Amino acid sequence: MASGRTHRPATRSRGIPEATVARLPLYLRALTGLSERSVPTVSSEELAAAAGVNSAKLRKDFSYLGSYGTRGVGYDVEYLVYQISRELGLTQDWPVVIVGIGNLGAALANYGGFASRGFRVAALIDADPAMAGKQVAGIAVQHSDGLEKIISDNGVSIGVITTPPSVAQQVCDRLVAAGVTSILNFAPTVLSVPDGVDVRKVDLSIELQILAFHEQRKAGEEAALNEAAALAAPVGRADSTDQGPDGDVPAVMPA
Amino acid sequence: MASGRTHRPATRSRGIPEATVARLPLYLRALTGLSERSVPTVSSEELAAAAGVNSAKLRKDFSYLGSYGTRGVGYDVEYLVYQISRELGLTQDWPVVIVGIGNLGAALANYGGFASRGFRVAALIDADPAMAGKQVAGIAVQHSDGLEKIISDNGVSIGVITTPPSVAQQVCDRLVAAGVTSILNFAPTVLSVPDGVDVRKVDLSIELQILAFHEQRKAGEEAALNEAAALAAPVGRADSTDQGPDGDVPAVMPA
DNA sequence: ATGTCTTTGTGAACGCGTGCACAAAGATGG
DNA sequence: CCATCTTTGTGCACGCGTTCACAAAGACAT
Numbered sequence: 395m396a397s398g399r400t401h402r403p404a405t406r407s408r409g410i411p412e413a414t415v416a417r418l419p420l421y422l423r424a425l426t427g428l429s430e431r432s433v434p435t436v437s438s439e440e441l442a443a444a445a446g447v448n449s450a451k452l453r454k455d456f457s458y459l460g461s462y463g464t465r466g467v468g469y470d471v472e473y474l475v476y477q478i479s480r481e482l483g484l485t486q487d488w489p490v491v492i493v494g495i496g497n498l499g500a501a502l503a504n505y506g507g508f509a510s511r512g513f514r515v516a517a518l519i520d521a522d523p524a525m526a527g528k529q530v531a532g533i534a535v536q537h538s539d540g541l542e543k544i545i546s547d548n549g550v551s552i553g554v555i556t557t558p559p560s561v562a563q564q565v566c567d568r569l570v571a572a573g574v575t576s577i578l579n580f581a582p583t584v585l586s587v588p589d590g591v592d593v594r595k596v597d598l599s600i601e602l603q604i605l606a607f608h609e610q611r612k613a614g615e616e617a618a619l620n621e622a623a624a625l626a627a628p629v630g631r632a633d634s635t636d637q638g639p640d641g642d643v644p645a646v647m648p649a
Numbered sequence: 650m651a652s653g654r655t656h657r658p659a660t661r662s663r664g665i666p667e668a669t670v671a672r673l674p675l676y677l678r679a680l681t682g683l684s685e686r687s688v689p690t691v692s693s694e695e696l697a698a699a700a701g702v703n704s705a706k707l708r709k710d711f712s713y714l715g716s717y718g719t720r721g722v723g724y725d726v727e728y729l730v731y732q733i734s735r736e737l738g739l740t741q742d743w744p745v746v747i748v749g750i751g752n753l754g755a756a757l758a759n760y761g762g763f764a765s766r767g768f769r770v771a772a773l774i775d776a777d778p779a780m781a782g783k784q785v786a787g788i789a790v791q792h793s794d795g796l797e798k799i800i801s802d803n804g805v806s807i808g809v810i811t812t813p814p815s816v817a818q819q820v821c822d823r824l825v826a827a828g829v830t831s832i833l834n835f836a837p838t839v840l841s842v843p844d845g846v847d848v849r850k851v852d853l854s855i856e857l858q859i860l861a862f863h864e865q866r867k868a869g870e871e872a873a874l875n876e877a878a879a880l881a882a883p884v885g886r887a888d889s890t891d892q893g894p895d896g897d898v899p900a901v902m903p904a
Numbered sequence: 905a906t907g908t909c910t911t912t913g914t915g916a917a918c919g920c921g922t923g924c925a926c927a928a929a930g931a932t933g934g
Numbered sequence: 935c936c937a938t939c940t941t942t943g944t945g946c947a948c949g950c951g952t953t954c955a956c957a958a959a960g961a962c963a964t
Contacts, residue, residue: 413921419858423837437941446839450923450944457943465929465942482858483865490857497759501752507837507854512861551864552857575867576860578853582678582762584701592863594856598833599762601849602745602807603674603737605831606767608847609806610738612830668951692911705953712913720912720959 410481414455420445421452422478422511428471437468479512489516489548491574493565494557495525495535498580502554503531516548521561538565545572552576559583665736669710675700676707677733677766683726692723734767744771744803746829748820749812750780750790753835757809758786771803776816793820800827807831814838 424444428436438456442449456462456469462477463469479485490508492499495518502508503518518535520526526537536544544550553574555562562581569577576592579585582600585593679699683691693711697704711717711724717732718724734740745763747754750773757763758773773790775781781792791799799805808829812820817836824832831847834840837855840848 411921415862416855416859418862419852419855420839422858423854424839438943439941444839448923450925451921453941453943454922461943463942464931466931466940468941481862483861484858486865488857488861488864497752497756501756502853504752505853508857511854511858513857552860576864578856578860584675584679584699590867592860594860596851596853596856597674598757598760598851599678599766600671600674601833601851602743602763602768603677603739603766604671605807605833605847605849606738606743607670607673607736609743609831610741612845666951693913694911703953705955706951708911708913709952716913718912719961721910721961723911 410458414458417445417447417451417455418478418482420447421455422475422482425471425475425478429475433471435468436471438463441469484512486512488513488552489550490514490552490554491517491519491544491548491550491569492554492556493519493538493541493569494555494581495520495530496556499556500530502556503533516550517544519544521557541568542572545569545574550574552578554578554580556580665713669713672700672702672706672710673733673737675702676710677730677737677739680726680730680733684730688726690723690725693718696724739767741767743768743807744805745769745807745809746772746774746799746803746805747809747811748774748793748796748824749810749836750775750785751811754811755785757811758788771805772799774799776812796823797827800824800829805829807833809833809835811835
């Protein structure tokens, strides 16, 4: 309606499927663990178990990167670490800015996993003048007036938004205008960005709601099971579309 | 290899596809916004735009819940809010515990979106004795010794893990043993849980790495484009499988 | 009451991701 | 050098999710 699109239609990057890209960091983490324990080689079966995926899936994923394994032996851990790191672009340094230094922003600034692999917190930015100059995770918070200059001076292309939702879009617009082309959004809002800008969303509330759904389903199944056992008769309406699995009193009545 | 599985094979809950469940919170948020602005009805087109999805997808999603729309008019906002809330299990109160009150745990405890929709922080738990008794987000932190009692006393079925990765699995095991059946894991580790327990993972580092991949790809394409323009000749090898998009010097050499 | 117009609900086609199962490849031992 | 054994790499089939396109359904005006 307004400006750009939000979810680019899965651009199948250079033949590497998006689903595979999403798993590469998982493999990399497992491999790093093996590397630290000086394990020289690993089979697809072992690595898959460590990463929590199917071994066939893992082999197919690696096949998109090329043939880096040795049949009858497995994969060379160090070599694979390097290959995946390079594929993910982690052999270079990515300066990132975090905008919105509340509880979450501060937590991210302190998060060790950030700096560990190719990412460097180039700046912390907040709109509150009282925050400016304060040290968070050893970095001085800067006022958002200087956002554009900070972005261009540091060559930042990745921005993290941890602001309240009400200002997230406008922060996003400024980041994009200043040259940021990848955004990690923690604000519970749908961001509109022009084509060519990637947005990934992390939404705590949504994750919990999905868990609640499954939790309710489990409770409902259990209840139905107990009920069926008590009545010694099958339920039989497991697929009706009217009521939920439980017959509790609604908390809100629709008009 | 050790105990249970990690990724249950997409259990197609009660006919509602997993992908649809993941979008329901999105619709709910958009609808809540409309509700607060007292908008009575909304078309699939408008709501889809607000939620950032395709309108056909939205209609199909809603069709799994039943026929709640009116042809020629659209959907009743209040009614839909209620139906989705009920479907997600948000009409009841879910007590959750947060284990690991570091920066991230504290940020989550303060996160408003938690309490807003059916979720209530029942307890904050930390292994550090120095943290015990401290107030975070108005709630006293309790020592992890009492974890099992806290879980059962409050009837907690959802646990959030924000501990260091080294202890995440053992915290997870204790949560599950105490009766928790849904876990939201922020620790960068693969958790093993028995069947019947749901785990969702939020991994900041992985999200950033995925962004870095696309960022690198964009930079590579741009470079290739510039190169091509400079040479005034087409590239032609856009799908070769050997090298990466850039021919830069490797930072690490494999054995 | 009837026709027109809007918007839903869904059948059908398509594409992506997953997992099986096996042939090819290489290591290893005799 | 040959046989055997392990493990990779992949062809293939299947199922889920997405999207198109349209018929059915209802509102609304006349």
